[in-house]
Amino acid sequence: MREVDYLLNEFKPFDEVESNDLARFRQFCDEYGKSIYDRAPGRPLIVASALVVNPDFTKILTMYHKLHGTYRQFGGHADGKTKLARVAKRELKEESGARGRLFLWPPFKLLSRAPFDLTRWTCPERIKNGILYPAHEMFDVAFLFKMSENKKLKPRESEVGDVRWITLEEWRDFYDENNAVVKANPKETEYRARTYQKIKSFMGRAR
Numbered sequence: 001m002r003e004v005d006y007l008l009n010e011f012k013p014f015d016e017v018e019s020n021d022l023a024r025f026r027q028f029c030d031e032y033g034k035s036i037y038d039r040a041p042g043r044p045l046i047v048a049s050a051l052v053v054n055p056d057f058t059k060i061l062t063m064y065h066k067l068h069g070t071y072r073q074f075g076g077h078a079d080g081k082t083k084l085a086r087v088a089k090r091e092l093k094e095e096s097g098a099r100g101r102l103f104l105w106p107p108f109k110l111l112s113r114a115p116f117d118l119t120r121w122t123c124p125e126r127i128k129n130g131i132l133y134p135a136h137e138m139f140d141v142a143f144l145f146k147m148s149e150n151k152k153l154k155p156r157e158s159e160v161g162d163v164r165w166i167t168l169e170e171w172r173d174f175y176d177e178n179n180a181v182v183k184a185n186p187k188e189t190e191y192r193a194r195t196y197q198k199i200k201s202f203m204g205r206a207r
Contacts, residue, residue, distance in 0.1 A: 003084040003115050003141060004029065004036070004046075011115060014198060017190055021120040025139050037078040044137040048087035049075025051116065051195065052096075052108060052145045053168070057203035059149065060171045063095055064161035067128065070179040071164075075140065085113050088143045096163055097154030098147065108147035117142040117198060119191050122184045135184075142195070144202060172196035 008026060013019035028044050029036055039045050051073050052061040062071045076091040078084060089110060092098065098107050119140040126133050155163045166174075172192050176182045185191075 002082060003113075004082070006114055007118060007141070011118065013118075014194055017187060018118055018194065021118055021139075024120055024137075025118065028137075028139065037080050037082055039077050039079055041131060042134040042136055044139065046078040046084070046139050046141060047075050048078060048084040048091065049073045049140050049142045050088045050092040050145050051142050051199070052092065052147050053199060054149050054165065055146060057168070057199060059165045059167055060199075061096070061147065061163060061165055062171065063155065063163045066159055066161050067126070068179070068181045070176040070181060071162075071174065073142065075142075084115070084141050085110060085143050088141075089145075092145060095156050095160050097156060098151055099154075107151040108145045111144045111146055111202070113143075115141045116144040116202075117195050121181075124180050124184045144199070168196055168199060 007022065008029060011022065013022050032043075037046060053059065054061075061074075063074055064070070065072045074092040074095045075088060076095075078087055081087050089108075092108065117140075119142065121138040121140055123133070123136055123138050125135045149165050153163050155161075172195075174192070175189055182188050
């Protein structure tokens with residue numbers, strides 16, 4: 001089953017905020033049909049992201065996103081790709097520079113092919129690659145990955161300023177109040193607190 005089908009038919013929202021975001025996502029799918037994976041200035045779009053924890057589920061890997069000007073999880077636009085878990089995996093590999101043995105096998109593991117979290121963001125107006133993108137909604141479909149803290153990383157310098165492991169509590173409580181993206185999303189702290197609880201719950205089931 002495609003990840004979007006799972007979200008529409010089987011995904012169980014964790015709280016009221018996620019339930020409301022899922023309802024808006026359903027409206028988006030009804031309105032745009034097969035073009036939901038495409039990107040066009042001014043319209044809502046789908047991104048797939050990777051939440052990366054260490055084997056002990058005590059830390060999360062974050063990146064400094066140059067375009068957004070703050071620390072975020074890894075991820076990128078679907079850009080016509082319907083298999084969102086693969087998009088998240090590709091973005092994690094490219095943005096973190098994570099490489100496995102002989103540079104062929106990624107040193108991280110996808111813990112579940114089902115979407116782990118759904119977040120609706122507001123992206124402020126911006127210019128990327130010479131194209132003006134008006135303010136728009138983004139539906140962030142997140143997947144959970146596991147990776148050792150010892151793996152060497154070589155982040156993509158054009159997009160990533162830094163990568164670092166921080167504790168789940170530091171990540172949950174991080175709030176960049178002066179950042180434009182954060183200001184446009186007043187539910188940022190609620191999203192992080194919810195995802196923190198989800199990761200802790202998954203850890204209990206995984207052990």
